[in-house]
Amino acid sequence: MQEFNLIVIGSGSGLDVANAAAQHGMRVAIIEKGRMGGTCLNRGCIPSKLLIHSADVAETINTAKQFGINVGGFSIDFEKIVSRTNRIVDSDSDGIRQGFSETDNPKLFQHECRFVGEKTLSVGNETIKADKILIASGTRPAIPNIKGLEEGIGFLTSDEALRLKKQPRALTIIGGGYIAAELAHFFGSLGTKISIIQRRGVLVPNEDEEVAAKFTELFSKKYNVYLGYNVESVSKDNAIFRVNANNSSGEKIKVDSDQLLVATGRTPNSDLLDLPKTGVKTDGRGFVKVDEYLETNVMGIFALGDAAGRYLFKHAANHEAQYAYHNLVHGKKIPVDYTAMPHAIFSSPQIAGAGYTEQELKKNNTAYSRAVYPYIKTAMGEAIEERDGFAKFLVSKEGRILGCHIIGSNASILIHEALVAMKLGAGIGSIATTVHIHPALSEVVSRAASSVE
Numbered sequence: 329m330q331e332f333n334l335i336v337i338g339s340g341s342g343l344d345v346a347n348a349a350a351q352h353g354m355r356v357a358i359i360e361k362g363r364m365g366g367t368c369l370n371r372g373c374i375p376s377k378l379l380i381h382s383a384d385v386a387e388t389i390n391t392a393k394q395f396g397i398n399v400g401g402f403s404i405d406f407e408k409i410v411s412r413t414n415r416i417v418d419s420d421s422d423g424i425r426q427g428f429s430e431t432d433n434p435k436l437f438q439h440e441c442r443f444v445g446e447k448t449l450s451v452g453n454e455t456i457k458a459d460k461i462l463i464a465s466g467t468r469p470a471i472p473n474i475k476g477l478e479e480g481i482g483f484l485t486s487d488e489a490l491r492l493k494k495q496p497r498a499l500t501i502i503g504g505g506y507i508a509a510e511l512a513h514f515f516g517s518l519g520t521k522i523s524i525i526q527r528r529g530v531l532v533p534n535e536d537e538e539v540a541a542k543f544t545e546l547f548s549k550k551y552n553v554y555l556g557y558n559v560e561s562v563s564k565d566n567a568i569f570r571v572n573a574n575n576s577s578g579e580k581i582k583v584d585s586d587q588l589l590v591a592t593g594r595t596p597n598s599d600l601l602d603l604p605k606t607g608v609k610t611d612g613r614g615f616v617k618v619d620e621y622l623e624t625n626v627m628g629i630f631a632l633g634d635a636a637g638r639y640l641f642k643h644a645a646n647h648e649a650q651y652a653y654h655n656l657v658h659g660k661k662i663p664v665d666y667t668a669m670p671h672a673i674f675s676s677p678q679i680a681g682a683g684y685t686e687q688e689l690k691k692n693n694t695a696y697s698r699a700v701y702p703y704i705k706t707a708m709g710e711a712i713e714e715r716d717g718f719a720k721f722l723v724s725k726e727g728r729i730l731g732c733h734i735i736g737s738n739a740s741i742l743i744h745e746a747l748v749a750m751k752l753g754a755g756i757g758s759i760a761t762t763v764h765i766h767p768a769l770s771e772v773v774s775r776a777a778s779s780v781e
Contacts (some may be wrong), residue, residue, distance in 0.1 A: 463624075
């Protein structure tokens with residue numbers, strides 16, 4: 329049995345902790361059965377955004393006519409789009425693995441692992457142990473219990489969709505969250521016929537209600553969107569998928585396509601680790617239970633990122649990694665500060681948000697003021713013909729920013745000045761009274777702030 333000071337399970341944001349701990353003088357082991365770099369690099373935010381940029385370019389060309397630019401026509405080299413993405417992603421992942429192959433601390437174990445005793449893991453043919461362990465094992469696509477949706481039928485999850493070599497003629501998507509929104513934009517902007525079957529009444533239902541409603545309206549104009557439908561069964565005949573669904577009124581639909589994407593959320597990999605052997609508890613969904621310091625119920629065992637399930641964002645996991653390192657290595661633990669934790673959906677239109685949604689404030693009976701300002705009422709919004717986007721602030725009676733939500737061009741960038749104000753505890757006036765460059769697009773945020781009563 330090999331003994332270490334720290335074992336890190338997973339090579340995503342856990343790598344930051346492993347490297348820092350090794351530099352601090354600890355003997356560290358990293359366990360990674362797949363490609364190095366975790367979900368974000370290999371199966372998530374990095375490859376999806378590389379692909380989506382191609383979709384954004386295609387959409388710009390398709391809408392050029394409204395700006396007086398007539399494009400004679402263009403073609404899609406789908407294989408080149410995907411191969412470019414794979415080349416970049418695989419090169420980065422291989423570089424990480426090569427770097428760890430040249431060092432003995434941290435020591436890399438390239439096998440699946442499971443707990444076999446208290447703070448003791450079986451890895452391949454070896455057994456390793458450490459007083460301190462970090463679980464950063466991530467998540468995988470969740471597969472709903474739908475008749476006909478078995479392995480071998482050939483449906484896609486986001487994992488396979490990001491490496492698909494042939495562009496689908498028609499794609500059916502089961503699910504209406506952020507993964508569905510981003511991949512619908514990618515394939516749809518390149519010419520694939522998109523059908524989305526969503527059991528909820530709107531797409532991206534976790535967003536602010538006004539943002540979700542506008543996004544659903546815009547997507548429904550571009551794609552076939554079926555809201556409030558539950559999928560009963562899936563079948564495949566002669567390479568054609570058929571999805572059967574119905575709604576609460578008993579209306580039934582049958583949707584055919586040459587590809588089927590299941591985008592119904594993520595499930596944690598904790599079930600693969602045999603956590604009961606080391607006493608670590610999980611919640612009803614399988615996420616590892618942690619306290620404000622990211623420590624589990626077992627002293628010395630911590631978890632972060634998707635494994636803990638607080639915020640399923642890479643930037644959140646990187647943020648937590650700083651606290652995990654400190655709390656694992658140093659004596660006095662520090663609680664994680666999640667103030668103004670943002671997120672974005674890189675679809676078209678883009679969405680970004682932080683803080684409370686309006687429906688959350690209503691549910692909590694929290695007093696608030698609101699302001700919504702449209703892009704089109706700014707000079708740059710007019711220039712880029714952004715007629716549907718808006719910035720929205722939710723503010724307490726004392727002027728504290730409770731939430732900021734933006735839908736439209738560059739939403740993921742525009743939200744950052746609101747994040748700084750929220751992080752510092754500054755009031756809405758700090759944005760409203762700051763001089764903004766005219767006619768920059770950021771005026772939509774400034775004017776939204778100035779519009780709060």
